[in-house]
Amino acid sequence: GMVLHSGSIAEMVTGEGKTLVATLPAYLNALAGKGCHVVTVNDYLARRDMEWMAPLYMGLGLTVGAIQSDMKVLERQKAYDCDITYGTNNEFGFDYLRDNMRPASRGDDRYPKEYQQSQGRLTFAIIDEVDNILVDEARTPLIISGPAHDDVKKYAEADRIARQLKREEHFIVNEKDHSVNLTDEGVRAAEKLAGVESFYTAGNMEWPHLIDNSLKAHFLYKRDVNYVVKEGRVVIVDEFTGRLMEGRQWSDGLHQAVEAKEGVKIKEESQTLATITLQNFFKLYDKICGMTGTAMTEANEFWKIYQLDVVAIPTNRHMQRIEHPDVIYRTETEKYLAVADEIERAHKWDVLVMKNGDEYWGTIQKEEDDAVLFQAQGSKEKERIERSKLDSIEKKGRPVLVGTVSIEKSERLSSMLEKRGIPHQVLNAKHHRREAEIVAQAGRLGGVTIATNMAGRGTDIILGGNAETMAWAQLQDKYATRLDVPHEVWSSLVHEIETREQMKEQGAYVKSIGGLHVIGTERHDARRIDLQLRGRCGRQGDPGSSRFFLSLEDDLMRIFAGEWVKNILERLGMKEGERIESKMVTRRIEAAQKKVEERNFEIRKN
Known part of the structure; x- marks a missing residue:
């Protein structure tokens, strides 16, 4: 708690109670009345952590809320009005961008409430899984875009050309740099397939970029690895968390190239109305701190870019x-x-590891003080093996x-x-x-x-x-949040599941x-x-x-x-x-x- 309050990163091993520890600096800093943001990696964790910790904050006289991606403006304003607000990096970042596009600041009664900003001042943020957000996602730009009038036929045309080019002869794939380059031979072949005299004359300049993207889509972006096709849409998979990134798009026409490759409906490329990277967004806070199980490998980066120290917290029990x-x-x-x-x-299988290094897989029929009665895999015979010959038993x-x-x-x-x-x-x-x-x-x-x-x-x-998760799985259709479940209903169901x-x-x-x-x-x-x-x-x-x-x-x-x-x-x-x-x-x-x-x-x- 002290490490976080001082504006540093606490490296805590999994299962050591990061969620609980975050309440200490959150409570202390929220007392100033300027708000405190607790940043998690997804909506589910934002809501879960808020529900888990709400009784503690409310017992101490503070209010707490959570931002969810499907919330409307007025609900967001209500959540930001709380002393402590849980949410994801994306939601906090996008709300900042949306606020910059709104005509009125908070409390400006000349405008209706939905036209007023919702977020307020960026005072203090506690970032859970700080390495994921400040390192892996640091350069990811958050973009609010509007339609650009784009001719989508050209992407399908570029895809048709890319499919006819030959690897090594017409283009080189460089996996290390994640790039694809047309050779001179390839440029000539592509010009012919596109039916133009030269790519380097007015009106044709876009072709090399379109074909590069199509080749990348075919050779560097793999289905069910980098993206999935879901209900006729291409949805990106986050390589660090393995989650689907609904609503995210690759920029620069790459997303359209992948759509053309998969034969789904090609969406128009959009134009950027407002953008910020997470790296720059978190630098806007007066003070930030973070927690993660794995930060030491990036300690150098945290210091150079964010001036954040990493402090390793010893484990509560021996590992x-x-x-x-x-x-x-x-x-x-x-x-x-x-x-x-x-x-x-x-x-x-039960595995007997012998002192000479041999292993036997099978089933232990009976254990005695000085021997084990063992039936080996595939055998009908039972064998008595002396414990003195055994190195270990793996059940x-x-x-x-x-x-x-x-x-x-x-x-x-x-x-x-x-x-x-x-x-x-x-x-x-x-x-x-x-x-x-x-x-x-x-x-x-x-x-x-x-x-x-x-x-x-x-x-x-x-x-x-985990009995609590099983209990919530049974109750979530009945109650909106965990906070709505009466205490006696909750504890008796958890006890019943544990016993059963x-x-x-x-x-x-x-x-x-x-x-x-x-x-x-x-x-x-x-x-x-x-x-x-x-x-x-x-x-x-x-x-x-x-x-x-x-x-x-x-x-x-x-x-x-x-x-x-x-x-x-x-x-x-x-x-x-x-x-x-x-x-x-x-x-x-x-x-x-x-x-x-x-x-x-x-x-x-x-």
């Missing part, structure tokens, strides 16, 4: 998480088979959370598990409505959850399951067999996203473990670390299907991630 070294395979197919094996092992039923980098990959893994008969839940931008419910139950005995980066933030996985589902007993058993196991299936460009995934397990002193499975075909490996790692693996004589665990390779991958982060920092700085 028990085991971080296994990365495992690397040659191909993506081998990697996913290994991931499916690891899930099956944790979910279905089945540990909950597993698998992090994937895209919707497409999460669905691929899901179909592999279906074939093996392993029940599981999939959480990606297509199923985001059930997000809280799925994540809350990811810590149950035998639970298997496959998630995109969505499960990284603002979600707490409690071993044995035996959550406390289940939680204790899951702890005894090793807690949540987290599997990463690829490294993200930003180390923070990997650290966040690891941070899902081992919360508040619980046991847990994590391991990343990688392949030479992963994007990060292929583009940044590929050749070096490949040469090393070949020198080690690595064969098809073999795996390698190497601290040296892990260090090299982290160096590649650092390189990408530094390059992105330079772009943001300039």
Whole structure:
């Protein structure tokens, strides 16, 4: 609380109570009567945190509100009139832009209320998941636009031309720089296909840009990775959070190029009426501070751009998480088979690990003081194995959370598990409505959850399951917010669910067999996203473990670390299907991630 009040960033490990800690500086700074904004990454968290903390603020005599994306002007004004206002970075930013376009300031009675500004002064902001908002989203411009009279036929025409050009001969794709360039040969071929003499004469100058965008749409923007097609529209997927960004558009005609590629209705390109980047918006506050589980990797950037110090807060209880070294395979197919094996092992089988390194999968029939009665997988015989030969016993039923980098990959893994008969839940931008419910139950005995980066933030996985989330899932059709649920109704339902589902007993058993196991299936460009995934397990002193499975075909490996790692693996004589665990390779991958982060920092700085 002191760190936040002093205008710094507090790095707090997942599950250490960031939401609760934010109430201390929020209350203290709101006492001045100039308002305090608590910034979260999505509408759901803004509303949830406001509802959770409202009894505390109201008990201390302060008012609290939350901004939601579907609110009208008068509702927004009411929320901003509160002492403490929760909302997302986008809502606060767009309200600032809208206010600048309104004719009257607050309280100017010559104008009706809906024409008056709603936000008021930007005094103090507490930013939750500060790295996501001030680093990942920093350069994202918030744009209010109006229609520009645009001829949409040209995008379809450019798409037709792009489809006929040949890679390498007519254009070069550079994945590292995320660019596509026409060759001289390509320019001539495209001119011919467009039926013009030259692109560099008046009236034809737009063609190279249109064709560049179409080629980018085909070779750099992938469906179910960078965007989804939903109800005949192209909707962007946020690469850092895995969420759908409704209402967001790529600028400069790129969105239209992707629409042409997918054959959906092409919307007109719009003209900008007002714009600001999040970086510049948050610099307008008198004081800002932030919280996150992963800020140290960006400490340099926070200081250089925002003059914010990062302070690491020690954990309340000793951390028990085991971080296994990365495992690397040659191909993506081998990697996913290994991931499916690891899930099956944790979910279905008891595993005996012998002192000589051998492993036996099967079912423990009986445990004695000096031996274990064991039936191996696929065998009808029971075998008595002496404990003196055992290194460890891993019991089945540990909950597993698998992090994937895209919707497409999460669905691929899901179909592999279906074939093996392993029940599981999939959480990606297509199923985001059930997000809280799925994540809350990811810590149950035998639970298997496959998630995109969505499960990284603002979600707490409690071993044995989360009764409060299940209770709210049952009550939300009856009550508008959690605050409307009578206390006795709430507590009796939570108690009933805990008892019926035996959550406390289940939680204790899951702890005894090793807690949540987290599997990463690829490294993200930003180390923070990997650290966040690891941070899902081992919360508040619980046991847990994590391991990343990688392949030479992963994007990060292929583009940044590929050749070096490949040469090393070949020198080690690595064969098809073999795996390698190497601290040296892990260090090299982290160096590649650092390189990408530094390059992105330079772009943001300039």
